[in-house]
Ligand code: AMP
């Protein structure tokens with residue numbers, strides 16, 4: 001069947017200052033690595049067997065109805081405000097309204113230079129493309145709000161990084177690509193008209209119920225508080241929580257040097273460029289508040305009485321840590337089988353985490369093992385677990401079905417860093433089997449899959465990944 005994408009574009013109707021129209025730059029020899037049939041079906045996209053898929057998702061052929069454009073935005077990068085960023089290597093092809101009635105962007109990433117490329121080549125190499133494909137789809141299967149991956153294509157062209165690497169293009173699907181940085185650019189330019197237009201557009205797209213900018217801010221704060229608590233409950237570290245990588249939809253976006261921890265350590269940092277641990281595992285709960293303060297600042301000019309708004313928004317941002325704590329507590333309580341958390345459960349959870357850290361316990365496997373009674377094996381000193389388990393068992397007394405709750409909250413499978421690295425190394429050699437296997441297993445992260453036990457194993461000492469790199 002021929003490929004048909006039912007485009008229904010709205011961003012392209014916004015004023016021209018919001019983006020630059022830009023066609024993708026063709027590549028030499030597109031070949032399809034993956035096409036996400038299930039996601040395509042949900043989006044109403046037909047033609048998964050069309051031989052032109054590779055050409056279309058490499059940017060060599062534009063599908064009917066596409067209106068490619070590079071979006072403009074700004075952002076705080078590691079605390080420094082950059083007044084103009086924008087899609088330097090990505091292009092929005094257009095939007096589709098899925099079977100669920102939700103509008104989503106379809107974006108090519110790695111499709112060539114744009115007016116916002118600065119010194120970059122507008123390209124991506126195969127490693128980060130496959131990493132984002134696997135991790136974003138795994139996050140979705142884990143139940144985390146996230147952008148998705150529709151396709152990955154090899155370009156046949158080398159991309160020059162430290163040396164030549166195989167080039168690739170990812171097709172990303174998102175509820176929108178509106179970032180905190182999208183509001184920041186118009187606020188910084190004091191362009192009240194554009195800010196109002198963006199606000200109206202965001203409201204219509206994400207939050208038709210919201211009643212004014214304060215209400216929008218409150219909702220985004222709630223979504224982001226829930227999101228970061230959920231990341232932490234899975235041991236996920238985003239790695240580059242710059243304000244341009246923080247969405248108004250509450251979806252996880254921009255999988256660069258992201259990683260899941262193996263052994264529990266709240267200070268874990270993977271990203272090679274995060275030298276001060278600004279975006280480390282536990283720091284995420286603080287930095288998201290900082291990011292929401294930047295959103296609040298950008299929304300102030302929309303308010304009729306800016307001085308009163310400063311006071312109101314400050315109070316909302318200051319209340320965010322409590323929201324995160326409540327979300328965190330609910331998530332971690334479920335992880336130990338508690339359905340209705342009480343304030344004092346925080347001590348029980350913290351005590352377990354402290355013991356896990358001291359005993360080199362694997363984050364994912366320890367929580368998963370709680371339900372089958374084998375968690376003590378994860379501790380170098382199993383007695384440290386046994387002591388904790390006494391208070392835990394006492395607390396669980398009245399819980400109706402803690403085992404079932406824990407199995408829903410604690411995945412067996414996460415995309416472990418060393419498996420991702422091994423998968424990329426194989427794909428660079430032309431072997432995509434590990435990539436497909438990871439996708440298959442990670443589509444059911446809460447199910448036991450005896451044939452995939454090897455993917456649950458933490459890294460052997462020589463497999464440990466200590467640093468991850470940006471997708472550039
Ligand atoms: P990121 O850290 O991936 O969120 O990217 C930050 C900014 O750098 C964004 O504006 C990107 O579009 C831009 N960028 C990243 N890599 C490239 C590249 N290879 N070529 C052009 N722009 C890039």
Ligand code: MG
Nearest residue numbers: 244245253254
């Ligand atoms: Mg980004």
